[in-house]
Amino acid sequence: MKQYFSNIKNCLRWSFVAIMLLVFEAVYAQPGNPEYSLSATTYFEVDIQPIALLDIETSQATTNISMNVDAPTEAGLGLGANPLVTNTYNWINYSSGVPPSVNRKVQVNINSGTVPTGFEVRLFVSNATGSGGGTLGVPGGGYITLSGSPQDIITGIRGAYTGNGPNHGHQLTYSLHYTGGNFAVIETQSAPINVIYTIIDY
């Protein structure tokens, strides 16, 4: 008899556990209770990569520049007042995407060729204009004299774009100057030089 009641108690105990589990399931398996596997998730990631693109645009047929020094038209005169020649047709365009805490700058240097003795080529970079956006760079202000060593011409570029083509970005003004040295060393010649612009992180 004792065994009989013990079995009954066990049966009731297990039935109670099973019923509680069913009640638990009934409560949590219903819509409205997302805790119970009623949600699905898509992990979605956008990776914006760093971007650094720079080019030179021009309002002329080519970005090549010819700076011709005319001979004096009157015997006894020198080369005339500086600047001897000026060119304002080229523009710097860039697209820059930077990671947090990174800035970019543009440097310029003569990559190949030599400016004839007695002359120098100077460069002035204007503030950005046109249809750009973001944190555009700031020119150093004033002229620099081009040389073989890289020099900063625009700093503080972050995530930005200048717009494309001439009249967008930073206008470049090149000028050829006679340094007033020994007139006797000036020779008739053609001296091609190659100027390179580089956008770098700092």
Next chain:
Amino acid sequence: MKHILTKTILWCALMLGGGLTQAQVVIVSVSNHREDIDENDLTVPLEAGYDLEPMVETSASFNKLDVLNMAKSKDWKVTVSRRDINWAAALTVSVKRNSTGTPCSGCAGVNTGLSPSTYIPLSLGEQNFIYGTGEVSGIDIQMRIQGLSLTIDADTYATEIIYTLYGD
């Protein structure tokens, strides 16, 4: 008595197991997705001076959503929301229902009147997305991101898109 006890436990276990396998679920086919944005995504690819194309859109059937283990006459709805991990405030991610999927035999399926096929910009709070009745599988889901620009820091931005099933 022992026999009765065994039968009771077995019956309960069967009921429990049966109940578990019948739990209603919502399933998506794509659980992980990454969009890489680089210089090819500029308005004019690889051309200096341009900003990024502001919007990227997936294919129309990029993701598929199933609502399963539903009684044929059971009404349901799926809400959608996002849970940010590292998300830029300037970016908007949206989802759109692009098909009605395949309802089970005798099921009404997606209620197109209550579930317009338009983009829903996701927020942290749940928004109603799709209404339906009974089981449906293979509902096409399309996604898009808006607000892309070089003015946003180059970084990895992540969020979770959560589809939640509710009953009537």
